[in-house]
Amino acid sequence: MSMVTVELEHDLVNLFHDVRGQPQEKVKEYLILELYRRREISSGKAAEWLNMERGEFIRYAARLGIPYIDLDETELEEEIQVARRVQ
Secondary structure, three states: OOOOOOOOOHHHHHHHHOOOOOHHHHHHHHHHHHHHHOOOOOHHHHHHHOOOOHHHHHHHHHHOOOOOOOOOHHHHHHHHHHHHHHO
16 A cells, blocks of 8 residues: 655644544545546445445445436436437
């Protein structure tokens, strides 16, 4: 495992002390959630890195406002067309 040291403003560090859990674990969680939100990692990988079952992670992310299915209008229309062809 690699270790990265990041310098943060004192006020930001204090925010991490105000949440439950260890500050370094919360920073890791936030980083993983953001990577997932940006679609840079899969829900499976995010769950693995957070030591969760995939379904548990998907529900957790959804409670935080990060949807599992996040399609724009064009992507949704494409999915509908594919589904219609399959029937």
